[in-house]
Amino acid sequence: MIALAGILVAPRAALIVVGPEVVATRVQPAARGGPQTLRGPWEPEELETGGDALVVPASAPEPTPLPTPRPTPAPTPTFTPALTPPPATAPPATAPPATPPPAPVRAAGSTSDAELRTLALMNASRAQGGLAPYALDAGVSQVARGHSAAEAAAGYVYHDGPDGTALSRNRPACGSGWWSENTGRAFSNDVSMLHREFMAEPWAPINHRTNIMDRSFTRVGIGAVQGRDAVYLTVVFCR
DSSP states (O other): OEEETTEEEOSSSOOOEETTEEOOOOBOOOSTTSOEEBOSSSOOOEEOEETTEEOOOTTSOOOOOOOOOOOOOOOOOOOOOOOOOOOOOOOOOOOOOOOOOOOOOOOTTTTHHHHHHHHHHHHHHHHHTTOOOOEEOHHHHHHHHHHHHHHHHHTSOOSSBTTBOHHHHHHHHHOSSOEEEEEEEETTSOHHHHHHHHHTSOOOSSSHHHHHTOSSOOEEEEEEEEOSSSEEEEEEEEO
């Protein structure tokens, strides 16, 4: 199919288009090489044909020319300048906060004031009960101090633990076969508070208070060691 200047031309049967309207209907076919007649709303005229081509007579109305489209001007490109960010300013280097070193465990004997304070408190309580004062035994105190150091390293108080049992430590230290042991820790580093807690216990056959107030014990060994969290205190009672 070929479109020329608004006229639609096709072999044998077609529509003739002038402008936007149809002005002819169908071409009646005839014998090849013979004339064809055009039936339409105007006065019919003879049409000449040659083969399959259809020739429109000169009296046919000329097609209305299509308006020439105006070219749309291309938009002028615009350029947005790229913004260069300012160079990042590195924050001033700060030294990491110093980590305080852990509180060292004091060497044995460095808390002798706490040991002497404990002895004075126990003897004051015994005096109120009409009992003789305790004598401080240096050898037994060394054993008690070693146990307090083991507790400070472990971070808790015990009778039987990392450094063995109370029996294995205290019986040889006392030498008499009769012994007992009090142990605890004072978070405020004030051994007087620990002594008050011991004495606040109800009277019982065996507890911290009855050890302090036992008539049969005459000697004590006291060991106080400063741990990371508290003062660890051990008192060994001997006959």
